[in-house]
Amino acid sequence: MLANLKRKKLRTTLTILSIFVAFVLFGFLCAIQHAFLGGVEVAGADRLIVRHKVSIIQPLPISYESRVASIPGVDAVSSTSWFGGIYQKPENAFPSFAVDPEKFLNMFPEVIVSPAAKEQWLKKRTGAIVGRGLMEKFPTWKIGGHIPLTSPIWGQPANQANWDFEIVGVYDTDKKSTDKSQFFFRYDYFDEARAQAKGKIGWMTIRVDHADEATAIARKIDREFANSPEETKAEPEGAFAASFVKQIGDIGAIVTGVVSAVFFTILLVAGNTVSQSVNERTEELGVLKAMGFTNTTVLVLVLAESCAISAIGGLAGLGVAWAITAGGNPIPDVLPNLEIPNRDLLLGSALAIGLGLLSGALPALHAMRLQIAVALRRQG
Amino acid sequence: MSAEKRALVMIENVTRTFHRGAEDIHVLADLDLEIQEGEFLALMGPSGSGKSTLLNLIGGLDRPTGGRVIIGEHRIDRLNDRALAAWRARHVGFIFQFYNLLPVLTAEKNVELPLLLSPLSQAARRKHVQLALEVVGLSHRTRHYPRTLSGGEQQRVGIARAIVTDPTLLHCDEPTGDLDRKSGDEILSLLQALNQDYGKTIIMVTHDPHASARASRTVHLDKGRLSAEAPD
Known part of the structure; x- marks a missing residue:
C-alpha cells in the first residue's frame, strides 16, 4: 500500500x-x-457578571456591591473597573483593572499570587500585581519597581503627570487559558485619585452558592435594580465572555x-x-x-x-x-x-x-x- | 497421458451470454469439455471465439450464464464471491500476456503477493518465494524492479508468482503473446517443465500454433463451440 x-x-x-x-x-x-x-472556557459555572443594562462602558454605583451581596444565594461579590493603562507609548497598551485585592483574589482562585505579594498588595495603596506574561514583555519591570502609566479614559491624578504603581507581585495561573498579560491595582487608590465618576465601578463578578441557581439569582439581581437610573444585566460569566467576543x-x-x-x-x-x-x-x-x-x-x-x-x-x-x-x-x-x-x-x-x-x-x-x-x- | 488420471475440469453444457444494450451476445453455447489432471491444454481459436471467456470461467474469474463448471471437487459456478476468491487463491495460478507485475514492487515482493492471503509466516513466505524464483531461474534477480527486467524475465516472475502457492491449475492467457520467439520458447519450455516435472495442470489460450504444439492437447473454439480437437 x-x-x-x-x-x-x-x-x-x-x-x-x-x-x-x-x-x-x-x-x-x-x-x-x-x-x-x-x-468563555475559563469562565466559572458558579460566577455571574453584573453590568449596566445599556453597555459595559456605563458604570454602576459601588453601593450595588453590598446590595447584591445581601441577596440570598450570593456567596461573594468583586467589582472591576477598566483603566486602559498605557506604558510610555500607545503601542504599550495592556489590559489593566482596578479591583479590591481581597475580594478579587477570593473571587478568582485561578489567579495565584504568593502570600508575601498579597500582604504587600494589601499594605500598599499604589501596589499592583502583574501577570507573568506582561512581566516578560517588559524585562525592565521588577518587583518593587515603580511603573508610570497614563490612561486615555481617566487622565492623570491631581498634581501628577502619571499614575504611579509599584509592582508588589507577579501572578501565575493554574489554568492554561487564563490571560497572564493583565495588570491589577487597588480600587481605593484609583477611586481617590481620579477626577471623575467617583464611587462608580465598571462591573461586578458574583459567585453564587449553587451553580444551578445562577440563572435564577441573575434574574433576582436584575429585578433588584429594575426601574433605577442604573439598571443591570446579570448573566453567567461564560455568556458574558461570549457576548464580549461577539462584538468582534x-x-x-x-x-x-x-x-x-x-x-x-x-x-x-x-x-x-x-x-x-x-x-x-x-x-x-x-x-x-x-x-x-x-x-x-x-x-x-x-x-x-x-x-x-x-x-x-x-x-x-x-x-x-x-x-x-x-x-x-x-x-x-x-x-x-x-x-x-x-x-x-x-x-x-x-x-x-x-x-x-x-x-x-x-x-x-x-x-x-x-x-x-x-x-x-x-x-x- | 495416463488413463488413470481423473478429470480435473468438467465443463458441462455451459453457456455465456453478454448483454450489450438490448442485444444479447452468446459467446459460449452449450459447451462441454473435460480436462484431465496433469494435462497441458492449449485453447485456440480466432478472436471473439470465446476462448478467453472459457478460460475465465475455468479460472473462476467469471460465471457462466448456464451450465456447470466443476473443478476438482468444487462446483465453482455456485460459489459466492468470497468463496470463489478463496478458491482462486488456493487452486489457481494466473499467468498473463502482459505479465501484470506491480511496478512498485521488486520481483520477490511481486511473487510474495499471493502468499499474503495465506497464514504463512514472513520467513515461510520468503522460503516459498525463493523456491519459486529458483524454479523459474531468477533467484539472482530477486531485488530487481519489473522495469529493470526483460520481457522474458518479467514473464518468469509472473510464472513464479503463479506457482508460489502450489496451485492445482495454471491459467495462462497468451503467455508468449508479448515476447519474441526466443523468450517465448523459454517460457514454453518452462511451462512444459512445470507440467511434466511438477505435474501441474495447465490451460493456455494462444493464437500461436508454435506454442500450442508444446501442449499435450489442443482444443479449437469457433463462435463459442468446440470445433475440433487436435490429437494428443
Missing part, C-alpha cells in the same frame, strides 16, 4: 502538500478561536466557514488524486482480485491508501501549526492565549482520517465493484 504512494511521486507530494497547508491553516484558526474564546464577530462561525470551505476544496483535490490513481491501476486491481484478494480487501487497500495520504499531510500540518504556536506567541498583545487546545488536535487528527475515508470512498467502491474479467480486458 505504501509502495503505491511512490508510484507518482510528484502527484502524491502535491496532494500531501495541499492537505498539509489546509491543516496548518486549520491549526492556526483553532488557535485563534481558542484565543478569542479562552475567556462570531469567531466560531467564521472559523467554521473558512475551515469548511478549505476542507471541501481539499476533499475534491484528494478525491481526484485517489480516483486517478485507482483508474490507472484498474488492471493491477483486477490481478489482485484474480489472485484471491476479496472485494472487501481491495476496498480496504484503497481506503488505506487515501487515509495514508491524508494522515501524512494532515498530521504534519497539525504538527507544524502546533510547533509554531507552542514555540512562542508571535502576537501576545493581540491574542495572549494563542495555542491549539488538545481537543482541537484530536479533532484535527479525526478530520485527517475522515478526509482520507471520504476522499477514498468513491474510488474504493469503484475498485470493490470492479469485475475481474472487465479489468483484465482493459489492457493490450
Whole structure:
C-alpha cells in the first residue's frame, strides 16, 4: 500500500502538500478561536457578571456591591473597573483593572499570587500585581519597581503627570487559558485619585452558592435594580465572555466557514488524486482480485491508501501549526492565549482520517465493484 | 497421458451470454469439455471465439450464464464471491500476456503477493518465494524492479508468482503473446517443465500454433463451440 504512494511521486507530494497547508491553516484558526474564546472556557459555572443594562462602558454605583451581596444565594461579590493603562507609548497598551485585592483574589482562585505579594498588595495603596506574561514583555519591570502609566479614559491624578504603581507581585495561573498579560491595582487608590465618576465601578463578578441557581439569582439581581437610573444585566460569566467576543464577530462561525470551505476544496483535490490513481491501476486491481484478494480487501487497500495520504499531510500540518504556536506567541498583545487546545488536535487528527475515508470512498467502491474479467480486458 | 488420471475440469453444457444494450451476445453455447489432471491444454481459436471467456470461467474469474463448471471437487459456478476468491487463491495460478507485475514492487515482493492471503509466516513466505524464483531461474534477480527486467524475465516472475502457492491449475492467457520467439520458447519450455516435472495442470489460450504444439492437447473454439480437437 505504501509502495503505491511512490508510484507518482510528484502527484502524491502535491496532494500531501495541499492537505498539509489546509491543516496548518486549520491549526492556526483553532488557535485563534481558542484565543478569542479562552475567556468563555475559563469562565466559572458558579460566577455571574453584573453590568449596566445599556453597555459595559456605563458604570454602576459601588453601593450595588453590598446590595447584591445581601441577596440570598450570593456567596461573594468583586467589582472591576477598566483603566486602559498605557506604558510610555500607545503601542504599550495592556489590559489593566482596578479591583479590591481581597475580594478579587477570593473571587478568582485561578489567579495565584504568593502570600508575601498579597500582604504587600494589601499594605500598599499604589501596589499592583502583574501577570507573568506582561512581566516578560517588559524585562525592565521588577518587583518593587515603580511603573508610570497614563490612561486615555481617566487622565492623570491631581498634581501628577502619571499614575504611579509599584509592582508588589507577579501572578501565575493554574489554568492554561487564563490571560497572564493583565495588570491589577487597588480600587481605593484609583477611586481617590481620579477626577471623575467617583464611587462608580465598571462591573461586578458574583459567585453564587449553587451553580444551578445562577440563572435564577441573575434574574433576582436584575429585578433588584429594575426601574433605577442604573439598571443591570446579570448573566453567567461564560455568556458574558461570549457576548464580549461577539462584538468582534462570531469567531466560531467564521472559523467554521473558512475551515469548511478549505476542507471541501481539499476533499475534491484528494478525491481526484485517489480516483486517478485507482483508474490507472484498474488492471493491477483486477490481478489482485484474480489472485484471491476479496472485494472487501481491495476496498480496504484503497481506503488505506487515501487515509495514508491524508494522515501524512494532515498530521504534519497539525504538527507544524502546533510547533509554531507552542514555540512562542508571535502576537501576545493581540491574542495572549494563542495555542491549539488538545481537543482541537484530536479533532484535527479525526478530520485527517475522515478526509482520507471520504476522499477514498468513491474510488474504493469503484475498485470493490470492479469485475475481474472487465479489468483484465482493459489492457493490450 | 495416463488413463488413470481423473478429470480435473468438467465443463458441462455451459453457456455465456453478454448483454450489450438490448442485444444479447452468446459467446459460449452449450459447451462441454473435460480436462484431465496433469494435462497441458492449449485453447485456440480466432478472436471473439470465446476462448478467453472459457478460460475465465475455468479460472473462476467469471460465471457462466448456464451450465456447470466443476473443478476438482468444487462446483465453482455456485460459489459466492468470497468463496470463489478463496478458491482462486488456493487452486489457481494466473499467468498473463502482459505479465501484470506491480511496478512498485521488486520481483520477490511481486511473487510474495499471493502468499499474503495465506497464514504463512514472513520467513515461510520468503522460503516459498525463493523456491519459486529458483524454479523459474531468477533467484539472482530477486531485488530487481519489473522495469529493470526483460520481457522474458518479467514473464518468469509472473510464472513464479503463479506457482508460489502450489496451485492445482495454471491459467495462462497468451503467455508468449508479448515476447519474441526466443523468450517465448523459454517460457514454453518452462511451462512444459512445470507440467511434466511438477505435474501441474495447465490451460493456455494462444493464437500461436508454435506454442500450442508444446501442449499435450489442443482444443479449437469457433463462435463459442468446440470445433475440433487436435490429437494428443
